[in-house]
Amino acid sequence: MPSDSIEKLRAAVRDVPDFPKPGIIFKDITPILGNGKLFRVAIEAFLEQCRGQEIDKIVGIDARGFLFGSAVAYDLGVGFVPLRKKGRLPYRTESAKYSLEYGEAEMELHVDAIERGEKIVLIDDLLATGGTSASAATLIRKVGGVLLEAQFLIELEFLHGRQKLEGTPVVSFLKY
Helix, strand or coil: CCHHHHHHHHHHCEEEECCCCCCCEEEECHHHHCCHHHHHHHHHHHHHHHCCCCCCEEEEECCHHHHHHHHHHHHHCCEEEEEEECCCCCCCEEEEEEEECCEEEEEEEECCCCCCCCEEEEEEEEECCCHHHHHHHHHHHHCCCEEEEEEEEEECHHHCHHHHHCCCCEEEEEEC
16 A cells, blocks of 8 residues: 555544543544545555455454445455444354453354354454454454454554454554
8 A cells, every 4th residue: 555545544534532531532534434535545455455365254343344344345255244242233143342441342243154264354443452353353263263364444553452462463554
């Protein structure tokens, strides 16, 4: 991905102070999503990273990971698996709890969403403390998936979230 494209994405990310609680500076990507050219640049970054890999499915984390992950899966011609917040999936699920930088939550995955041995790429908008992504990796492996890589539009490096994904290659396009 050309550096000027990455810089255009970086310039569009809006900092929102004290959201969702005091002391947090939220990285708002809605300006990227609302601009067709920038949204395409973001999707292309993920696609470039995926090309050349043998991928069976993309797993996207609720909710912004759905936006990027489903577009990537569509372009690659592979399946898309939604990893959702607890209580949102209608069929039998596996679940994993995790800590956020501002609370706790639980994620779920349908038990039949991934077949044993399928090669998976995990996609989300943001890697912060790594709790959400680590629970996603746990669930993918629990149902038999082989996690090839975790990809993020943004990584907050100072929170060291990639350490929780030890053993999983991590790719991020915008680093703060």
